[in-house]
Amino acid sequence: MSPELHTFVLVLVCAGVTIALRALPFVVLGRGGGQPPALVRRLGQRLPPAVMAILVVYCLRGTSFAALSGWLPALAAGAATVGLHVWRRNTLLSIAGGTVLYMLLIRWL
Template sequence: MTLTTGQALASIFVMAAVTFLTRALPFLLFGRGDSAPKIVLYLGRVLPPAVIAMLIVYCLKGVTFATLGGWLPSLIAGVAAVVLHLWKGNELISIFGATAIYMVLVQAVFA
């Protein structure tokens, strides 16, 4: 589908306005006080573990226990992610390392 010039300009304007508002909204709502509101501090403390927990549940929802290949690669990759994170303390290394281990196990070992 090809956009007309007007549609393209309208799309660019809407995207720019949304981007600007998402950057400016915290300053408009909370001002430039010394500390953030308590609800923002609470959400900053609680949301990251909650999101990680939801991602873990989502990633493991398709695990089957009928065969070793159905659950062992996920378990090994999950343990590898924890070990890599405790060892290096870097989220990207943990994610990429565990993903690589999982893909090797699924594609080559438990194929």
């Protein structure tokens, strides 16, 4: 196999597995027009807040408390994002404010 072909095959494998993961619930659950079982519906309703919390932890997973620059930018910017949002409930303002603060802090610290 030429290197390009090998790369192409790897890309296809990666795409195939990713699509399979995203499609599996639709293939397995509640086919044939019927509603999915109550248990699945319940899970679908309760998962989003839990998933959001886990994604936040995932984004901040690299936080290190060894030095100030390892935790202060992310935690301060995260707190600013939440604070701005509770205050003004304006998604763009909260995200822009948090991100700008983060970009400033990682340059200063």
